[in-house]
Amino acid sequence: MGTWGAGNFDSDTAADHLAEWVDRLVGEVTGAMGGDPVELEPDEYWGVAVPCNLELLVMLGERGWVGVTLPAAGVIRGWQETFMAVWERSIDGLGPKPAYKAERRAVLNGTFERLAALAEEAAAG
Template identity: 55%
Template structure:
């Protein structure tokens, strides 16, 4: 086992483990985004879980651990566009407060943008 430090993620086995975890997150997002758009509506499981997985990915990437798997910036940008299109189309039926809609949408935009930024840094 190769090690480059004393922290929990400073060795080859930990990097492999992190790769498996982030790979699973990517797979879940990919499958949700390639399925029926109804499944990513804001009141559906994947409508909630996709942004959670996106945030987990970018937060792990921000820690600069070896083994974090990210989508390409283009894929992440496509996910953002697709997710927000579904969200925009369906949210009015679910939330009456314009303030809540605007605040939640801003969080979603930031979440995807941070993943896109992390993916860009990864490709540099």
């Protein structure tokens, strides 16, 4: 077992722990994307939790810690397509104000894009 620094994530054990947590976040998103699309609607649990998981993955990916392995950018963009299609066809039923709708759309797309960019960076080495 190796330790390469004094930081909380600077050891093999910490990297293994982080990898398990990342796998859980990715697994939850993968499951939600493959499940009932109704569960991805903006007022449903996974419609809220998926973007939260993605944001956490972005934050972890930006840190560059060992143990953070992101899905391929193509997978993330597929998630984006699926998620945003559900969002677009269901958001109006909730009666959002136009400004909120535009801002939320930008935030959601931005989160997917930031994560895909990190995945591309990681793949490029």
